[in-house]
Amino acid sequence: MVSTGTALFLLTLALPAADTADDCAGYLAPRKDAFAGVTLRPLFMVAENGPSCFSAFQSTAERFARCTGAVVDTSALSVGDCDSGSEKLRVEAVLDIGTSSSSGQQLYDLYVVKPTWISEQAEYGLLHDLSAYIRGDTALDFQHTFRSVRAWLSQYQYGLEGSLTIFMPFDLDLNALVVQRPELLRSGGHAVPETWDELASLAELYNDPDGTGRQYGVCGLCYGFRFSLLWTVLASYSQTKGTSEGFYFDAATMEPLLGGETFRLASEIWLRLMKAGPGDCMETLGPPPSWQNRCVFLVEVPLLAGHGSGAFEVHKPPGSTRVRATAKGAVADCDDELCPHASMGVNRATYYPTGGWGIAVRSGLDAATAEAATSLAATMHHESQWWTDYMIEPIRRKDVNLDAFARPENGGGWTNGTFAAFQDAFWFSAEDDRNMAMDLRIARSGEYMSAADEAVRMVIKGKLPLEQLGGEITQKWNTLTAGVGYLKQSRIYRNSLHLPPLTKVQLCATFRVEMDAEDPARCKEADVDQASLVIVIAVLGSLMGVAMLFSAARAAYYSYRRAQQHRKRRELDMKLRIEDAIQTTKTLNFPMNLVRGPDFVGAGKMVQHETLRGQGKLLVIDWLHEAYSVATERPIVFFSHQWTAFGEPDHTNKQFEMMCTSLRTICEKQDWNLEAVLVWADFSSIPQVHRGLQGLAIRSLPAYAKAASAFVVVAPTVPHNDLPGQLCDEDTYRRRVWCRAEQLCHSLRNGTRDMWVANDTACLPMEKNWFDDHARFVFNGEATCCRLQHKGQLLCDREALVLPILGLFGELYAGKNIPGERQRLWDDVKGHQGKMFPEAFTFTFCSEKGGNNGKEGTTTSETRVLFGELMGKMEELIDTDAAVREQLVGSSTQGVTGRDSVTPVHGAAVLGAQAELC
Structure with a gap:
């Protein structure tokens, strides 16, 4: 912001x-x-x-x-x-x-x-x-x-x-009330509003009184996010006990505080203010000061110069006399106990945007x-x-002085009166307001605020009823929190609010686990049948001596507890993995990096991601909705190929040449212009140096594939540089784990009709059986990490692919009964689930050469879980949770509906003649 x-x-x-x-x-x-x-x-x-x-x-x-x-x-x-x-x-x-x-x-x-x-x-x-x-x-x-x-x-x-x-x-950014037309208030006999309700009424009164569109009643902060005005209003309704109380979440449970009468009152005031101003100023008015000088009131960071007349006034932010009284959102009138920081019955909470x-x-x-x-x-x-x-x-305190404000570079025009009003407002908000409201400080806060921003935008556009706004944001935030982890987010949120850590008792209560009556410091396993355990011990007592009874009973008890705890941890882990898998269908874990067609061709070879990043030649798309938007305006060509050497992707440059040929062919067939084309290729689009970032990009493969307008298999015949006598061709491409994974990610989203194969001579539309015989069985393919026995790697590439492909499966399963492409894709998959999504695989690991004796490391093999029970758990979740089902169905269709109805225009008519390819 x-x-x-x-x-x-x-x-x-x-x-x-x-x-x-x-x-x-x-x-x-x-x-x-x-x-x-x-x-x-x-x-x-x-x-x-x-x-x-x-x-x-x-x-x-x-x-x-x-x-x-x-x-x-x-x-x-x-x-x-x-x-x-x-x-x-x-x-x-x-x-x-x-x-x-x-x-x-x-x-x-x-x-x-x-x-x-x-x-x-x-x-x-x-x-x-x-x-x-x-x-x-x-x-x-x-x-x-x-x-x-x-x-x-x-x-x-x-x-x-x-x-x-x-x-x-x-x-310093803090929101205050700026009165730009104080002469209007004086001539109308109106005082500066003390509450949000009073501000809304005055803004409605002064909004466009002559019907010319030249005056707005109020303008809110419109930089980066639309929700800032909503939070500014909500804070004074929802936070009363001081900054440490917070107003986004219950600090113990991380349940969003966006419900009940509290949120209804605040959101209604917010919408009144929006309607008494320019509305969605981010989309309709352009950047200030093109519109801000037309606003009677501003609710924003008080710019100390540039408001136009020099006669504006800055005041404390308005507040509320009705505030949240319970966690469920019930409201009550302010009193000394409920609003200890209120003044004259008005609770204020200065909001600090970022x-x-x-x-x-x-x-x-x-x-x-x-x-x-x-x-x-x-x-x-x-x-x-x-x-x-x-x-x-x-x-700093010393900076707030009239001498500084009277300087010409600050616009001049500051009088003792206007400065005194500002000083009072700013001093209150920055120094004395014990109830100041901070912006959200948790892990991945940008994703939370983007989710809120999208919901707010839907209300502004009339696509979401106001009464559903709190529930919409709550649902999105709960999904995000589950993906990050409730305990982790609670700890970060509490520490940002200077709250002490949750005690063990509070933790047990937070996660709805029954307390052990004899030891309140320990959580009791909710599903341990204590009565049955007593009976077992009694039976044992009739058969054994006291010493053996004690030993056996204790061993049985702790063995049972360990088994139950292990089961609970396994189920929790599966739940979190499923939630993470669903997130891969909706968010970008790593930005989508695309190369402009002319830059890709002009390089003369495949160029590494880090090099292109340093040259500024990557178009970086941070948000999934932006990727979909770009895909409707400009074609994205997704190149899939195998590496022809261990240390470089294309040592003969023949694959790159076929990529250029493919671009020429596809542009001609689709009537696209190279100037408009964007290219995704693994070596250029995925980090190659940093394994952690590479893993995040891998988890985003389904999202990348979803936006692709064309998917091209690049498989000319090339000798492998490091494996004498071995050729890289269509047959070896079909066997590669990564090549299969990229094909599967695209086809499960979009079908196969936009898929192409580039061999030694031409780029042609992919035949159906070319895909069906191989690509669907990703985990039976070959991986370089396995051939090298995972030296220096703790995980196999197969394990890195589980979550994105599980997420795609969830989309497919959720839409299996929807007639058309979704149902056809499901019919193609359902008979092959066991082979497509194996429960386990054999992991072979060879330790590095060296050690104390300098000998070769040892080779060991172990069975590792791949999908295990995840497929069944995903199906169970989708069958029993309508919200998850609808969410996945929405993810599977968002951004690609244009393929089924309208052929997108990709700038061919605007950008002129097609540029020269390779």
């Missing part, structure tokens, strides 16, 4: 360099040449066309390098534009730092980020704790930073062990690099003089 203030900040031109003589005066003076020889690699954004998105950071980093002797690489991350580029920056930062389940690339040392992006990284020790540096640097004066920033945005509570400072801020920009430092750096990275972050914080550098919201 990009605030108004931040939006202008992102467009700020780089500051001119200071005079060299005074360049290192002030805060950097004691650090003269302190970091000579240290190289720092910060991650921030620059726009592809135009000024740097973080020019002030770049300017500070360059001066830091001059003064301290450090080498600072300011090449940064290239993005199309700064507003939309923040999501690309978030993805890049998370991939580089890593998560609890995936190692990071670790290409950078420090990151310009939002605090909402990095909670999981803080929880798992992936970020450097800045606390010691802050305590030791008295010149930093961090204690004069606003309380909300210092105590909440910068800190992450780590259980009972204390807080970690993992974020050094230089910008919190603002700042810097985080990666853990695991050597001491000198960590010290230098932290010092650069501190320099940025210390010198973020908003009124000269950034035009963004202040982060």
Whole structure:
């Protein structure tokens, strides 16, 4: 999310360099040449066309390098534009730092980020704790930073062990009420609204009074996500006891707090505000200030300059007199007990959309690099003089003074009255509001907010009734939480709210497990029949001595408990794996990376993913709905081939040449233009260096395949470079595990009619039996990892494919009774389930050469589970859970319905003559 203030900040031109003589005066003076020889690699954004998105950071980093002797690489991350580029920056930062389940690339040392992006990284020790540096640097004066920033945005509570400072801020985002036309209120005899209901009534009154469309009653924050105004309203209805209460989830159960009378009241107010303004301003109005000067009220981050007249006023955000009283969402009037932070019966909760920009430092750096990275972050914080550098919201108390606000670069026009109103509002929100409402800080928070954004958009478009909004978001969030893990998310959410860890008693209650009456610190196994166990012990007692009875009974009891616990763990694991499999059909675990047709052809050979990424020649699609949207506008050609050498995909370049021939053939047959074509090929589109990222991309294969407009098997006859006498051709292609998997993923989604085969001479439509005889039996194919006996690998490639193919099976099974293509595909599969989805396989492992005696490692074999009971459990879930069934049916048809009804236009008529191919 990009605030108004931040939006202008992102467009700020780089500051001119200071005079060299005074360049290192002030805060950097004691650090003269302190970091000579240290190289720092910060991650921030620059726009592809135009000024740097973080020019002030770049300017500070360059001066830091001059003064301290450090080498600072300011090449940064290239993005199309700064507003939309923040999501690309978030993805890049998370991939580089890593998560609890995936190692990071670790290409950078420090990151310009939002605090909402990095909670999981803080929880798992992936970020450097800045606390010691802050305590030791008295010149930093961090204690004069606003309380909300210092105590909440910068800190992450780590259980009972204390807080970690993992974020050094230089910008602050908080939502306030901006009155742009105060003369209207005065002439109408209206006071500044204290509650959301009052604001809605005034906004309705002032919305377009002359019918010209030149005036809106109210405008909400419209950067990045549509839900910000909804959360701003909901916070004051739902959170009353202080910031630690939170308003998204029950902190113990992770059940979303989006139901009952509370959410109904807040969402109705939100919709009134939307209707009294421009509505979906993200899609209809373009970026501000094209529309914002027409709004009587603004509910957003208070931009301190640029609102037009210079006579605007900033006030505290409105609140509510009716608030949530129970976990179920029942409401009651505010009183001293229910609303301890209320003023005159109005409960306020200032909402912080993402919190603002700042810097985080990666853990695991050597001491000198960590010290230098932290010092650069501190320099940025210390010198973020908003009124000269950034035009963004202040982060320190001393910055809120009339002298700064009266300067011409802030628009001028600030009077004692307007400044006093702002100071009161800002001081309340940033320093005194003990009930401030933070943006969501959990693992994969971006996916949660995207799910909410989509639901909100459906309401705005009239495609979802308002009364179903809370339930729609709740369902999406529950699915996401199940995929991440309730306990994991609860821990991160609680720590972000500075709540203590759940006790064992609370954990038992959370997961609805009965407590052991004799030992409240231990959860009782819910399905252990204690009465039956007593009878068994009594029978044993009549036959055995007391000593033997005690020993046998104890052994029997613990054996039974272990068996039950093992069964429970196995069932829980299967449940989570099924949920993860379903997620692969709906989300991208790793962005879809596509190469533009001319770039692919012009390279003259297949180019590695990491090289193309560094050259900026990848079109990166982060969200699944974006992939579907792209596929309706531009054709995506999916190339599937076998590697012809162990270390490179195409040592003779013959496969690449056939790919070019295929592009020519398909473009001619489909009337496509090469300029519009996008190419997916494994070597270019999937990470080759980082195994963790590669695994995430593999789990996204079904989603990639779903968007493909054409699937091409590339199998000319080529000698294998490392296996003398062996040819790579159609026959060997058919036998490869990965080749079969790619074919299966595409065909189970789209059928075989868009599939092609490119051999030595031509690219022709695939014959049905070409596919049926081989591709469906993925796990009976050959894999290089198996031939090499998994040296250095803990998992077989077959195991990596289980979840995406299980997800595809779920889609197919859910739609088996739908007449047409879905039913036909199911009929083709149902008679081959045992062979297509084997329960187990033999894993052979050879340890590396070496050890104490220097001898060859040993080779061992073991039987490992592949699908096991997962197929039956998936069928059972789909048969008994209508919501899951509908979800999977929707996933299987979303984005591909155009193939059955309308031939998409892929720009052939617009882009001109077809470009020259190979």
